[in-house]
Amino acid sequence: MQLVYTAEQQAFRAEVRAWMEAHVPKEPLVTLECREGYDQHVEWERTLASGNWGMVTWPEAYGGRGLDLIQWLIFEEEYFRAGGPNRANQNGIFLLGPTIMEFGTEEQKARFLTPMAKGEVIWAQAWSEPGAGSDMAAIQSKAVRNGDHYVITGQKTWSSRAAFADWGFGIFRTDPDSTRHKGLTFILFDLNSPGITRRPIRQLHGDTGFAELFFDEVRVPVENCLAGEGQGWNVAMATAGFERGLMLRSPGRFQATAKRLVELYRQHADHAAPSAREAVVQAWGAAQAYAYNTYAVAAKIMAGGKIGAEASLNKIFWSELDRSMHRTAMQLLGAAAELKRFDDGRINQWLEGYIFSLSGPVYAGSNEVQRNITAERLLGLPRVGAG
Amino acid sequence: MDFRFSDDQLTLATSVRDYLSGTHGPEVLRHLDEAGPRDPAIWQGLVDMGLTGLLVPEAHGGLGMGLIEAALIAAECGRACLAEPLVDTAFVGVPWLLSQGQTDGLADVVAGTRKLAPAHAINPWVADGDGDALVSVDPLRKLTVRVERSRDTAAQGVSTSLDANGAGDDYLLNLGALMSAAQLVGLADAMLHQAVEYAKLRTQFGQPIGAFQGIKHQLASCSVAIEFAKPVVWRAAAALQDGLASAAAHVSHAKLAASDAAMLTAETAIQVHGAMGYTYEVDLHFWMKRSWALCGAWGDRAFHLKRIDDAVLGGSLPIGPEHTFA
Missing domain, CATH: 1.20.140.10 (Butyryl-CoA Dehydrogenase, subunit A, domain 3)
Incomplete structure (x- = not known):
């Protein structure tokens, strides 16, 4: 048990502190849960990326700095010391990113991670359905394989960031005869795909942080599936582990x-x-x-x-x-x-x-x-x- | 920066745990509580493992280890509800004597023939050697009186010689409070374990009661309290060992977190045991009463809350995200 920072760690802290003091907005941003605030927070993500601070633990090849977890903790301490805003892309960088890192193909890593770290693509999660909240294995939204595409039909709800975000991820039932944890597949989709309707949900503070998503025969390329068809539950559990x-x-x-x-x-x-x-x-x-x-x-x-x-x-x-x-x-x-x-x-x-x-x-x-x-x-x- | 125990530290703790679970079961506590004679072999076993000399410098025949190892072993003593004066003697008395430059008689402590009952103004009593009474050391009254307290909790055989009289010394207070906190997380672990085992066995409405969420959620809450008290205790041990100016606040934080976790777990464990929990027959009460005693020893809840308050709201302790290890 050694509870002192090395000189290198202290120098890193000083570097983060100097950058944060120079860049963190002096006034708190408007809440992330409305259009104006969302735009402000996305702009902040791009500012962070300009300093290469998007996701410090990721490899440099994917827009990170390749730092270890102690350095990450120091970064976070300095981030919050300076009053850094909430991260608009937390669904991406904290949940999906680590999941892609563990389960994704090299192609998927190259395609999705860097834009995520740089705040160029903001992600929403799409786990819950009207009949599948705490009991996530009750998911019914279907993704039917049709050639090199899945065709998604169904409904997701409580989708954080989905009112304004660019892309979403969730699990869908790809095996129509399956029940519960089996036959589910983890799929990434463009929220602007034809057939997706977003209905922002007004939250108790009056703003719209999450949304309902309606899928009406939405075509998603097969290469957007993570870790293979039928693996959705295991992948989602890993994502949930990162989250908690x-x-x-x-x-x-x-x-x-x-x-x-x-x-x-x-x-x-x-x-x-x-x-x-x-x-x-x-x-x-x-x-x-x-x-x-x-x-x-x-x-x-x-x-x-x-x-x-x-x-x-x-x-x-x-x-x-x-x-x-x-x-x-x-x-x-x-x-x-x-x-x-x-x-x-x-x-x-x-x-x-x-x-x-x-x-x-x-x-x-x-x-x-x-x-x-x-x-x-x-x-x-x-x-x-x-x- | 590495918030982990070394493999050697963990191996040492495991060996103490194995020894105590093999030789110091609840039957020992029952035997002592019924005024049965002490089994000297138990103490001798601790001595043979080198634990009385854990903090004694190697030059004086000890192992020369530090407060982090001592806290880890104190937690094991709590887990076993140990009725031998190892913690007071070796983890509180010895480091305080060393801080005073007193090395005379350390060889006897290492050999297990000298036991220490460190006295401090914050504690109105120390336990005596008979195991069923306490000796008042109230410095104002200068009296030595025998008082009764809830039985079994006094089952630590300590000599009444007040040869480690630290009066108002802060370092002694911090040592006592830290080691009480460490014992309390071990006691809480043990009480949670007893409640979990009972909840697995006891059947009602056709299923083990541990399958009911009403039981599960209470026990899970104990687990949260205990698991988040432990790192506070280890951090306090490191702070006291490293001589940080802030060590007193961290020790008080540890005592408060460990006491709250132990009290919550004691009450929950009794509740989970139902009417059985209210009997003398179930072992739980030994652990509960030891927890009560340690919660009140070396500064009670209000005392330690006040010390944290003085540091945090008084402004002497730097706070905020960048001061995790201040």
């Missing part, structure tokens, strides 16, 4: 929120209840605990280990921490908590953050599912009812 595991929510994000919460507390200390004070202190502690755990997981992976079902513990922890920190902030703000903008015109990031944090325990596999996985695969309790 290391990368989607790096600790810097929560440490930055905890720090802002401490500052907010100081502004409201004269009327804050002792319970709020304890919640603020606990927020710092939990964000730190999450950071230590992430460093431990990173070290394990760098030594050749893998992250398995413990990714579920991560997902439970960060999502509930995020909600708890924002709830505390809402309490400290009192009546001002409900304002979208404060009197001085500043965006109320705590309200946006609180509303977003309510989705954390739901997306990426609900926390009820994560607790089942924890109980069954980590603790060894008996499985019931799962097909």
Whole structure:
């Protein structure tokens, strides 16, 4: 156990810090969940790419810098220290990218990864269907093989970024006689293909972060299938592992929120209840605990280990921490908590953050599912009812 | 930067775990609780493994290891609910004596013939050698009184000689709190394991109760609390070992996280055991009572919360994403 950075790591931190200080927008961007904000965030992705910071852990051949996970953590810490915006392409760089890296052909890597790292193609996910939420194996949307194409018919929903994104990925039933986990195939598709209708869904804050997707005989080339026909479930599980595991929510994000919460507390200390004070202190502690755990997981992976079902513990922890920190902030703000903008015109990031944090325990596999996985695969309790 | 234990450290911890699970089962705790005589072979086994000399410098006959190894082994002592004064003697008393430049008698500690009961103003009592009472060391009253507390928790045989009297020394407090935290994550692990095993065996409504989500989700929440307390404990051990100025805050963070995880797991484990959990017959209560004792020892929850508060809100500890290891 060696908890000090090398001189090289410190120099890298200084390099990231200098770049971020020079480039991160001084004012927070408008929320990613509307057209104006989406465009601002995509522009930021291109700015990041101009500094070659799109996805630092990827090989240089695919638009990355070939850095290790400790350097990635340092990058993320500095990113959030500087107040870097949410990543418009998180579905691409954190979920699909690692999946293509593991399962894709050389041709697919060359075709998809670099534009992803450079923010040129923004990705949406298309997992859920009206009848397949937590029970993803109930997927019904069909992809029928017809020569060198699949013809997709069906419906996806809660598709994050699909209101505005360029491409999407999801799993579809390619074997019409199959049920449950079998006969599914992981397919990448252009969201502007003929036959796709996007219907943005207005979320509880009034903006449109996700969308329904209707597929009416949409033709997708066979080479857009990842890891072969019928392999969809295994590939999707790997993607879900990336989502819940290391990368989607790096600790810097929560440490930055905890720090802002401490500052907010100081502004409201004269009327804050002792319970709020304890919640603020606990927020710092939990964000730190999450950071230590992430460093431990990173070290394990760098030594050749893998992250398995413990990714579920991560997902439970960060999502509930995020909600708890924002709830505390809402309490400290009192009546001002409900304002979208404060009197001085500043965006109320705590309200946006609180509303977003309510989705954390739901997306990426609900926390009820994560607790089942924890109980069954980590603790060894008996499985019931799962097909 | 490498947040991992070495293979040697893990091998050492495994050997301690194997030894304790083989020689120090719940029957030992029952025997002591019924005022049965102590089995000197258990202590001697720990001595023979070199654990009493773990932190003693090699020049004085010890193994010369550090607080990270000690914390890892303290967690194993917690897992076994060890009723021998290894942690107080070897992982709290020894490093404190070394910090005071006191090396006289270390050979006796290594040999297992001298046990230490480190006294500090934050603890009103230390355990005595009989195992069913505590000795008040209240410095204001200067009294030595025998007080009863919930049985079994006192089952650590420690000599009453207060030869490691650290009064208000912060380093001693940090050592005691860190090692309590390490024992607490081990205790919590063990309580969770007992509850899981019971939930697999106990059948109601035609299936093991562990198949019900109402049970699964509670136990999963314990797992989350424990797994995110552990790295805080290891980080605190590294901070204290490296002498960081921030070590006190990190030790308090460890004590708070480990105490909360252990208390949650104790209550959940009793609940999962149903009425059986309320009996003396089930072993769980030994682990629960030890957890209570350690949660209150070396600074209670409020004390450690206040110390973190002072550092974080008081501004002495740098916070934010770039200060993970400050």
